[in-house]
Amino acid sequence: MNGTPEVMYAIPSPILMLALLVTMGLAIYIGTRMGKNRASRTSEEGRAQVSALQGSLLGLLALLLGFSFSLALGRYDDRSVAVITEANAIGTAWLRTDLVAEPARGDLRKALVDYTAERVEAGGNDMTQTEDRNRLLSAAQGQFTQIWALASTLARETPNPATVSLTSSLNDMIDAFSARDAALNRHVPEPVLWLLFVTFVFMGWTLGFSSRVAGERPSPPVLMLVLLIVLVMGAILDLDRPRRGLIGIDQSAMSATLDAMRAEIAAQAS
DSSP states (O other): OOSSOOTGGGSOHHHHHHHHHHHHHHHHHHHHHHHHHHHTTOOHHHHHHHHHHHHHHHHHHHHHHHHHHHHHHHHHHHHHHHHHHHHHHHHHHHHHGGGSOTTHHHHHHHHHHHHHHHHHHHHTOOTTOHHHHHHHHHHHHHHHHHHHHHHHHHHHHSOSHHHHHHHHHHHHHHHHHHHHHHHHHOOOOHHHHHHHHHHHHHHHHHHHHHHHHTTOOOOHHHHHHHHHHHHHHHHHHHHHSTTTSSSOOOOHHHHHHHHHHHHHHHHHHO
16 A cells, blocks of 8 residues: 555445446446447447457456456465464574573563464454554564563573574564565555456446347346456455455464464473
């Protein structure tokens, strides 16, 4: 996101899909009315031209859909990888606390568990709940500040390869945090979505117009095409909107990391 207000991103996907379906239906109706008025005055060459235009529009529509779907799927994959990367970074930092003597090790591990718990909770946060998301991000950043203070104090007091290795893993952990947060903020640019919607509406008008110029009403396959377009657009929107739709990012890597950390602490305490 570049700071420009984005209208579509704030609107739930089902409402956008319904709006697209209604708008395309209206465009088909307008196209049929206009096509009916022109049918008697359109020559065979004119009908051929309309058919060629319809084929060109279908090709353009396929290109735009493929491009948008690829963008949305790429961002979905980036978010999935970011979850695993952060879980691995936290796990590495946790393992390297074994190189630290008590009581610093216990303090670091407790802080790491609290930090990971904040990140797991953030993973289930609805992206539309801005206040909750900012609160969870601030809490995680506060936890990391505490972890870094503990590690930096330890590195100053006992500089050795173990503390250097620990601080390096903490650097990787905060980098993974930032990368995951950035991946959540990246989505298909809204101008691309507007272009898709305009193309869809014009496609609907063309389908209605060409049908009536040919002396026919829009056939069931035409209506099915419209429905399919709406469903594909819904899938694009769902992929592009993390934590808001039916297609979610698998958070099990973070949850498994937290469970393993808690289990190890419980085993040591017993």
